[in-house]
Amino acid sequence: METVKTIARLRELVSAHRKAGRSIGLVPTMGYLHDGHMSLVAHSRAENDVTVVSIFVNPLQFGANEDLARYPRDLPRDSALLVSGGVDILFAPEVEDMYPEPMQTVVDVPRLGSELEGSVRPGHFAGVATVVTKLFNIVQPDAAYFGEKDYQQVTIIQRMVKDLAMPVRVVPVETVREKDGLACSSRNVYLTPEERKAAVIVPHALEEAERLFRSGMTDIKAFEAAIRDFIRREPLADPEVVALRHPETLEALDRVDGPVLLLLFVRFGRTKLLDNRVIGRKAIAPITKAA
Ligand SMILES: Nc1ncnc2c1ncn2[C@@H]1O[C@H](COP(=O)(O)OP(=O)(O)OP(=O)(O)O)[C@@H](O)[C@H]1O
């Protein structure tokens, strides 16, 4: 694996692979890698000749009061994991390499980006769309891999790629979970031992939603309120976003009359956890560790 810091060196390497007729997969990350990231890597390796992983904690997507400075970072550990995962190129630029001057250009998907998680993190998804566009321009991958845990994020990237006719295939990858069902997430390290125990309420709420669906609950407001109350049974959990939406457009629905997406954004102290599930699919996958 070659670790690259500059855009120029990355371009040299990628263009040599391209000239040799090799396909390129990109896995964008913010580092502090876990099994979820490694599943994206495995998908990219299965479908491409060359896999590039980027590690970049992107300042554009953090609000002024968010955790940019304390976001967990461990490049030596991440590098070792990526070597054993068979990654070809690690792109790990510094902020000055990615943004040598303050950015004047913004890529935004305003409707999808301003609601749900966007409503509590204004500007977040414009920061994501802008850095992902830049990464796509630098790497020019055939395919790029994103986790379904960040469902709104992957939906926004898919829409951006479609609207702007970007020549890249966006591949959503199933959420990888810990043994008790909690979705793997770099921010899980922020949880105190008590909060970590309490966080299991999040996957349990997804299962509760499945139960409510089977019991025939169709009223959206009542359904969301029931899930909110279920999460509040755990005193350490603060459900900031509990929303049932259309699984493709993320639009609000009048009633539950088929598979619906349940999106959760739950705070535990200073830590926010995301999860989601399409409720009411015919084949219901049990929530267990997938890797
Ligand atoms: N549990 C998971 N399963 C599959 N993919 C995941 C999982 N967690 C994160 N990803 C994906 O990995 C990519 C990089 O995400 P990122 O580096 O922000 O990790 P993260 O664990 O989501 O971090 P954070 O805790 O900051 O949200 C994203 O596409 C994200 O959706």
Ligand SMILES: CC(C)(CO)[C@@H](O)C(=O)[O-]
């Ligand atoms: C896609 C991404 C790497 C862009 O910074 C980030 O939002 C993430 O890690 O999910």
Ligand code: BAL
């Ligand atoms: N995994 C999403 C990136 C973020 O929370 O900033």
